[in-house]
Amino acid sequence: MNEQLTILLVVVPLMIAPITALFKSHTISWILTAIVSFTSLILSFIILFDVIDGSHVIYELGGWRPPWGIEYKIDSLNAFIALIVSAIACLSTIFAWQSVPKEINENNYGLFYAALQLCLLGLLGIALTGDIFNLFVFLEISSLSSYALISMGRSRKALTAAFSYLILGTIGATFFLIGVGFLYAASGSLNIADIATRFSTFADMQLVMTGFIFILLGLGLKAAIFPMHSWLPNAYGHAPSVVSIFLSATATKVSIYVLIRVLFDLYPVAYWQALLLPQILLVLGCVGVIYGSFRAWQQVELKRLLAFSSVAQIGYIIIGISLLNNDGITASVMHLFNHALIKATLFMGAGIILYRTNTTKLSELRGFGGSMPWTFAAIVLAGLSLIGVPGTVGFVTKWYLLSGAIAQGKWIVVVAILAGSVLAIAYVWKIVEAMYFNSKRKMVIQNVKSGDINLAKAPISLSLALWIGAAGCLYFGLYTELPYQSAQSIATALLSSEVAQ
């Protein structure tokens, strides 16, 4: 019976998004979005509990048998990613209730929510599908709707940010498509499991390696892995708050999930070890951690600071993957979850600040911490998680990452991780200093109608979403069973599939 639930995750948003686009009323389109995201969350939970013990749920689209038909083959990694995406979608939906009417033009409510649902649909589809061309289509569905969402930001820079994301994102997706083409030419199949089982019969062909490099470059662009991250800070910095929350927590994570699939399930590990890829990824990860953290520290605007910190956090995930041991991969998979939670919370904090003060420049927020103590408390809590203070989610990941690196004797990596943490302290401190310790400055209030009470208090739905996020940072830092067990079972499955081959 649960096979049918998997396809519902894709079908529900696909059916409701066009309906949402017809409505102009904010209330109706919000309710429809809430239905979609909470349904997805419940479905992902059911599926995750089905597969957490290492079993599979298989759904054949249209009853066509794989490898001819498209197959959704759900293991714990798929279900885990789907859970992250739909959980963040729920948080963003709660946040959207009061944030969207303020930031989006009132004629576009229906279209905005429809694009948000389509983006959710694309990301869930990527997380579920076992067919590599189908994956490309979902990748493009999510990307196209995210370009549209980013361009709805308030400043005109959002338009240019969306345009350059469109150019780079399309190049990335097209590279991925070329790679899939090469792989198809060699293997004659598009089903990931089918290609993997017959890999040794065509492993020697030059095509396979060329395809591999194209796929890697394409995914690297989509996932914003260090030298290919240039679109990320502008796109997330200028997007509307809800979009920043949703995309920063899910879009790059899902691309990294595809990368994990390609590296561990599509291609055998020994194949890319021979290409020195673990070493290359390790270096890129380390440089990314330090560069991202350093650039974050240089920023003077809160949302851009957070965006650069995302580049650094992606570096940690890449390091974990390239360590190629159980601890490293567990850390990476857990960090997909943890970082989604942390970054969503921080962007929600930034969204509330933007809602109330119409600015996110640190210099204009001086001494404002006293005026909204609860919001800033949540930001500080999430900031501490970003650094990796014990008792928060960030600590758990860094602990496993460090023990993975030490087990391999890679001391340079250990140094890079620690240096990244020190820089994280520096940039989180920059926020704290601006909020609490700088002398109060008379607020420059822009674009506020007279009689507007936005400045006086944080709206309830925004605070609720923010504190769910912040509580999550603390809860999953203290009670790590759910993410840890899932991550552990995923890491074991990924590493054992390689042994089986």
Place this chain on the structure above:
Amino acid sequence: MIEYILGHINYWFIIAVMMVGLYTLISRANLIKKLAGLAIFQTAVILFYVSLGKVTGGTVPIVDEAYTLYSNPLPQVLMLTAIVVGVATTALGFALVIRIKEAYNTIEEDAIFTLDQKDHE
């Protein structure tokens, strides 16, 4: 060597088209021209897939006793989807260019960059 080049002549042309697209995309500052480059680049990939499916001497893929050798129809079907994606991307790109033109009153990348720098100060 000559035989190798002539035998793969379609792929050489495809590489040429692809490079024209990528070069236009990188070298032009005009946003419309950038999008044109992007569309050419995507077209090259479509051509690549379609020529993958060609079997020398094969006919169209029909079920008939008389024909056993036929071209692979799957890449062409895949490309129908890719064409739709490409059209959507280009359309969205043009829509963004219209909005950029309204907001900045120019579609030259360097002019937009200077305007953004001025905003920053």
